[in-house]
Amino acid sequence: MMKTTFGPQGILFPLPTTLVVTGSMQKANIVTIAWVSLLTSQPPTLGISVGQKGFSGEEIKKNREFTVNIATTDIMVESDFCGITSGKDLDKFEKTGLTKLPSNIVQAPIIKECPLNLECKLIESNIVGQTNHFIGEIVETHIDTDKLGDSENPASIIIDSFNPLIYISGAREYRTLGNKIGDAYKIGKKLL
Numbered sequence: 001m002m003k004t005t006f007g008p009q010g011i012l013f014p015l016p017t018t019l020v021v022t023g024s025m026q027k028a029n030i031v032t033i034a035w036v037s038l039l040t041s042q043p044p045t046l047g048i049s050v051g052q053k054g055f056s057g058e059e060i061k062k063n064r065e066f067t068v069n070i071a072t073t074d075i076m077v078e079s080d081f082c083g084i085t086s087g088k089d090l091d092k093f094e095k096t097g098l099t100k101l102p103s104n105i106v107q108a109p110i111i112k113e114c115p116l117n118l119e120c121k122l123i124e125s126n127i128v129g130q131t132n133h134f135i136g137e138i139v140e141t142h143i144d145t146d147k148l149g150d151s152e153n154p155a156s157i158i159i160d161s162f163n164p165l166i167y168i169s170g171a172r173e174y175r176t177l178g179n180k181i182g183d184a185y186k187i188g189k190k191l192l
């Protein structure tokens with residue numbers, strides 16, 4: 001198989017489509033962010049890339065907290081809307097009809113329609129190229145109880161009931177998650 005090379009390109013997929021919320025229950029904004037990654041497990045942290053031109057970057061710097069909410073296929077249109085409009089111009093909660101719920105620890109609300117919500121406190125902020133890179137410590141986790149096999153165990157998420165909205169960078173497409181095909185950390189033992 002031949003390979004075609006393209007030099008430096010930001011193409012990596014699939015990515016989760018997340019809705020990052022800033023502000024408070026009184027006045028909050030939603031921005032669609034797919035450039036997101038877990039960074040460490042102890043403490044749990046994640047990184048998000050947020051453009052400097054939009055409304056949300058300055059809000060995160062000012063408030064030093066935000067929530068990350070996992071979008072599902074049911075709210076694809078609303079999620080896309082939050083990625084093509086700015087909180088500088090309109091109220092995205094009002095326009096989309098998405099529902100704010102209070103967080104436990106941070107001021108920024110979580111989104112009811114998203115089955116997984118992570119409350120984050122900003123612990124580090126850098127500018128990489130033209131973009132803010134924010135590192136958030138995850139200080140609280142909310143999961144819809146009806147999507148848990150065992151309400152005591154966050155790892156018991158029933159993935160088939162989740163329907164995350166998958167984003168393909170480069171092609172700029174939304175996709176659904178496919179079926180389970182193996183058990184991670186086990187299937188590779190076939191080659192031991």
Ligand SMILES: Cc1cc2nc3c(=O)[nH]c(=O)nc-3n(C[C@H](O)[C@H](O)[C@H](O)COP(=O)(O)O)c2cc1C
Nearest residue numbers: 031032033034035050051054055056083085086087
């Ligand atoms: C699917 C999708 C993914 C996006 N991912 C990012 C991202 O990771 N980082 C970013 O800065 N902007 C991303 N955007 C663009 C922002 O959501 C967009 O610039 C938004 O209008 C900024 O809103 P704000 O001004 O209210 O902050 C994405 C847009 C879409 C539709």
